[in-house]
Amino acid sequence: MPFAYDDQNIFAKILRGEIPNDTVMETDHTLAFNDIRPQAPVHVLVIPKGPYVCHDHFAAEASDAELADFLRVTARIVAEAGISPGDGGAGYRTISNAGQDGVQEVPHYHLHILGGRPLGRMLPPA
Ligand code: AMP
Secondary structure (H helix, E strand, O other): OOOOOEEEOOHHHOOOOOOOOOEEEEOOOEEEEEEOOOOOOOOEEEEOOOOOHHHHHHHHOOHHHHHHHHHHHHHHHHHHHHHHHHHOOOOOOEOOOOOOOOOOOOOOOOEEEOOOOOOOOOOOOO
């Protein structure tokens, strides 16, 4: 079944300028802003400007320019936050929740960048 994008989701409203956001970085294809309920000293959400629901939707249907820009913005945010292990930083985690089992709250694709403290194991024991 094809993905159905709900243009009333909160990130769509942010992209249309209907509600504010704390922007970290913006390009033609990508917006990054601080999470409103941060779970770590660095907690940035990176979203494509196009109407993609989740990671596999974005990966399958976005243009090469959108895909490349998204990843480069992510790397620039990590570098500017000083958390890249390639640059002496202590590291970070990226998470993308999708669908019901992934407990995705906002149905517009987003990547969480978390860092600035030890993050513990990726998942609690099953
Ligand atoms: P997810 O479960 O991956 O869909 O997470 C959605 C994230 O969006 C959560 O971490 C929320 O705190 C965050 N969030 C929801 N509304 C806003 C908002 N208006 N501005 C910034 N972050 C938000």
